Structures are given as C-alpha cells and as structure tokens.
Amino acid sequence: MTMSVEEKLGVNKFFVNEGKPHIEIDPNYPDMKEKLKLVKACPGGLYKLNENGTLSFDYAGCLECGTxxxxxxxxxxKKWEYPESTMGVEYRYG
Ligand code: SF4
Structure with a gap:
C-alpha cells in the first residue's frame, strides 16, 4: 500500500512544550525571498505566507530536521534549539 507524505507525517506523535517554542521567527522580516525559502523548504509545511506578507509559523509540528x-x-x-528532553517529535513510521 502506498502512503502519502501527509499520511506518513500524520502517524508521528508530537509532545509540544506549550508556551516555550524551540524555534522563534520574525514574522515581519522585510525580505520576501527569505520568507518564501521557508514556505517552500519546511517538510512539515509549518511556514505559511499570509495575504499581508507576514509569515505564520507553528512549531508544534516540527520534525527537527534543521532545514x-x-x-x-x-x-x-531568530532562535533554533532542539526541544527539551522528552519533548518534540516521536517518529512512528520509517
Ligand atoms: S526544523 Fe522544523 S520548522 Fe524547521 S524546516 Fe524542519 S520541520 Fe520545518
């Protein structure tokens, strides 16, 4: 059986450190090229460009790939750290 990327990502478990993001960004960074890099490259699809040109980001689904x-x-x-011990992604497939 073939699984889609979304289905594979969906079986992972995430232990989210609420209120303590391990990655922080500047959503208003002025260079659109930099923001688009993140929208295109994040394998979890966690960076989204808003209509007004700002960036939305949700660290809860982070795969900790470092891209x-x-x-x-x-x-x-602005900040990139691994989540604290026992927090973050728990891979369930592959
Ligand atoms: S480290 Fe997390 S937020 Fe950054 S590109 Fe990888 S999955 Fe996306």
Whole structure:
C-alpha cells in the first residue's frame, strides 16, 4: 500500500512544550525571498505566507530536521534549539 507524505507525517506523535517554542521567527522580516525559502523548504509545511506578507509559523509540528536553521538562522529565524528532553517529535513510521 502506498502512503502519502501527509499520511506518513500524520502517524508521528508530537509532545509540544506549550508556551516555550524551540524555534522563534520574525514574522515581519522585510525580505520576501527569505520568507518564501521557508514556505517552500519546511517538510512539515509549518511556514505559511499570509495575504499581508507576514509569515505564520507553528512549531508544534516540527520534525527537527534543521532545514530552516540552515536556510534562515540570523534572518527570519531568530532562535533554533532542539526541544527539551522528552519533548518534540516521536517518529512512528520509517
Ligand atoms: S526544523 Fe524542519 S520541520 Fe522544523 S520548522 Fe524547521 S524546516 Fe520545518
């Protein structure tokens, strides 16, 4: 049976550290190219461009891959850390 990416991601479990994000961003960063990099590259689809050009981000579904850190730490991404011990993603497939 073939599973879609969404189905595979859906079987993971996430232990969210509410109120203590492990990644913080500047949603109003002025360079649109930097923001679009994140929208296109995040495998979890967690970066969304709003109609007014600001960026929305939800750290709760983070796969901890580090892509946004490599691409935009120091520009849009202001802080990138792994979640605290026992928090974050628990992979269930593959
Ligand atoms: S670490 Fe990976 S999954 Fe998490 S927000 Fe960054 S690009 Fe998305």
């Amino acid at each position: 946004c850190r490599i691409l935009c730490l120091g520009t849009v991404v």
